[in-house]
Amino acid sequence: MAKANWREIGVGLVLPLALIALWQVAANLGWVNQNVLPSPLEVVRKWIAYLLPLQERLPETSWWRWALSGELIVDSLGSMYRVLVGFAVGAGLALPLGLAMGANKHVYAWCNPLVQLLRPIPPIAYIPLSILWFGLGNPPAVFLIALGAFFPVLMNTIAGVRQVDSIYLRAARNLGANRRTMxxxxxxxxxVPYILTGMRIGIGTAFIVVIVSEMIAVNSGLGFRILEAREYFWSAKIIAGMITIGLWGLAIDLAMNRLNNHLLRWHRGLES
Structure with missing residues (x-):
């Protein structure tokens, strides 16, 4: 199993490494403007510089000054904090509502029109209102992230409850199960498989929203740093920030996939 996993990882790295090599060759031959698209080596150099300690950027009284002094580390933790808090709020509200709407036709009839009205509105459209309601800083960012995570979890939860095989329901009734037990x-x-899929989509949406919200309403985080780099035309730092976002997203997606596989062992067993 371990050899198969390493082989799968190796196959997955072939295309990215080939693209990076082509990118480096194009930069070395002068096919691209280094100011517009810096070489991979320049991006790595900037990423390492982004990671190095910059204690002068932090207030003297901040406990982070001594615990976490790297600019990249502080920005990453700020973004991850907003993602996790916003996702927890959005998923925490969506899960019980989705279960209620899926299990009770009256709740569904009451709530579905409003849900379908609000669902197509992108979280980015709420930016002006979020700033008016919450000001600047973490609250508007958390609000926007919660909106982004809310609807994927809600819709998948409703679908999961409403699409339970009727054979299971009839069997439970024949065995005398009451409504709570059923x-x-x-x-x-x-x-659960639908709910976990919704959570996986929701955390991905939260990552998209946090970058946008940090560019507008927050003066820290990976999104803010990318916007700052754009103002100074630091292309390498922009790409370094984008790569950091991708790495965090990959790590969280792998963690969610591991969680799915762990919680759905019974489901995998039935399929095999």
């Missing part, structure tokens, strides 16, 4: 032992476990 919901906890049949409907909820059957909906």
């Amino acid at each position: 919901f906890m032992r049949v409907i909820l476990p059957a909906a």
Whole structure:
């Protein structure tokens, strides 16, 4: 199994490494403007410089000054804090509402028109209102991220509950299960794959929204640093920030995939 995993990783690295090599060759031959698209080596150099300690950027009274002095580390932690808090708020509100709408036709009839009205509105459209309501800083960013994570979790939860196989429901009724037992032992476990898929989509959406929100309403984080680099035409730093976002997103997606596989062992077993 371990050899298969390493082989899969190796195959997945072939295309990215080939593209990086082509990019470096194009930069060395002068096919691209280094100011517009710096070489991979220049991006790596800037990424390392971005990671180095810059204690003078932090207030004297900040405890982070001694614990976390790297600009990249501080920015990454700021962005991750907003993503996790916003995702927790959005998913925490969407999950019970989705379960209620999926399990109860009356709740669905009452809430679905409003949900379908609000769902197409992108979180970015709420930026002016979020600043008016919450000011600047973390609150508007968390609000926008929560909106971005809310609807994927909600819609997948509703779909998961409403698409439970009727055979399971009839079997539970024949065995004398009451409504609470049927919901906890049949409907909820059957909906878990959908719920986890919604959470995986929601955390990806949260990453998109946090970068936009940091460019508008926050003066820290990876999105803010990319916008700052754009103002000074630091192309290498922009790409370094983008790569950092991609690495964080990859790490979280792998963690979510591991969690899915762990929680759905029974489901995988039935399929095999």
